[in-house]
Amino acid sequence: MRTIDWYILRKFLVTFLFCMLLFTVVAVAVDISEKTDDFVKSGLSTRQLFDQYYIGFIPHIWSLLFPLFVFIAVIFFTSKMATQSEVIAILCSGTPYTRLLRPYWIGGLLLASLWWVGNRYWIPKANIVRSTFQATYLDRNDPSKNVYYGNCATCFYLRTDSNTFIGIRDYDSSSKSARGLFLERIKNDQLIYNLRAENIVWDTLSQKWKLYRATERRLDSMGERVTAYDTLLLSLNVLPQELRRDDYLKDKLTTPELDRFIRREELRGTEGLNAMRVEKYRRTSGAFSVLLLTLIGVVIATRKTRGGSGMHLALGIIIASVFIISDRFSTVFATKGNLPPLLAAWLPNLIFSIVALKMYRDTPK
Numbered sequence: 384m385r386t387i388d389w390y391i392l393r394k395f396l397v398t399f400l401f402c403m404l405l406f407t408v409v410a411v412a413v414d415i416s417e418k419t420d421d422f423v424k425s426g427l428s429t430r431q432l433f434d435q436y437y438i439g440f441i442p443h444i445w446s447l448l449f450p451l452f453v454f455i456a457v458i459f460f461t462s463k464m465a466t467q468s469e470v471i472a473i474l475c476s477g478t479p480y481t482r483l484l485r486p487y488w489i490g491g492l493l494l495a496s497l498w499w500v501g502n503r504y505w506i507p508k509a510n511i512v513r514s515t516f517q518a519t520y521l522d523r524n525d526p527s528k529n530v531y532y533g534n535c536a537t538c539f540y541l542r543t544d545s546n547t548f549i550g551i552r553d554y555d556s557s558s559k560s561a562r563g564l565f566l567e568r569i570k571n572d573q574l575i576y577n578l579r580a581e582n583i584v585w586d587t588l589s590q591k592w593k594l595y596r597a598t599e600r601r602l603d604s605m606g607e608r609v610t611a612y613d614t615l616l617l618s619l620n621v622l623p624q625e626l627r628r629d630d631y632l633k634d635k636l637t638t639p640e641l642d643r644f645i646r647r648e649e650l651r652g653t654e655g656l657n658a659m660r661v662e663k664y665r666r667t668s669g670a671f672s673v674l675l676l677t678l679i680g681v682v683i684a685t686r687k688t689r690g691g692s693g694m695h696l697a698l699g700i701i702i703a704s705v706f707i708i709s710d711r712f713s714t715v716f717a718t719k720g721n722l723p724p725l726l727a728a729w730l731p732n733l734i735f736s737i738v739a740l741k742m743y744r745d746t747p748k
Contacts, residue, residue, distance in 0.1 A: 391486040399456040439512030457680030462695035491677035499670035503638040514631035545652035559585035664728035
């Protein structure tokens, strides 16, 4: 690392911090203007709003816009260097273009590593604070957040494994009890077992579900056998904490927890896990996006143009917008269509890697 490397790296990191703080202030101001009525209805003080919401909202915004912060920072300070002929002076001194990129790669790797670790372990902890506030004070007034199958917010229909289905009605999370349960087991497309109970309660001593007034039916080649029980202890592959509707679950789980959740639900045969898988793969692909956008930003900004920094920023914003739109499209196609989640998470990076390579080859060196 030479003096010029430290000079560029220092400008890179300082400008990045400036962009992050500036956009954070703008994001918080916009969010406050949108949620003012909800904040007033909550009856919380400014300090309580910060402790219970914004301390989680701000890291969430950072995680969403982190690659964009890096991209804009690179374009902003590099275009100023190009306008002041600093880039031309560096290249005319005999420094190869690839050597000029070294401090950018170092800064990009440092920020990509920070984003990778944070998104896997730290940001989910902050999302717990944000999502808890939203579920408590904001979503209850949003009709789109209160739509449930069969108009029952406390009813659940689950697969405990690939052959067993259970239904639970009127579950109370505080008492860990429900007013009804049915369980069906299928084999070779035939019903072989049926269990129904009027009430169920989680038994903390045995760590099993306790059924009241249960009726058990077994069907096989010998016919149907019916057995009635006043009480019955049943071991289900479902824990009380899993009986919840949480639209923010994928954001609240750390990556190891997300891996375990996906594996457990796959063993149960649960469908609709693509959103979880896309989130898992994006936590890695996003770090690569930081490096990719760093390279694209350097290639754009090192050219000295008549428009100066304004032209560079305008082109950068267009490219960033296209990148974000392609990322959203790939996510929708994965969660609502048949696009593989791994490909959905990495497709924008693959496309823009080709764009970055073409721009790098064409840039004056």
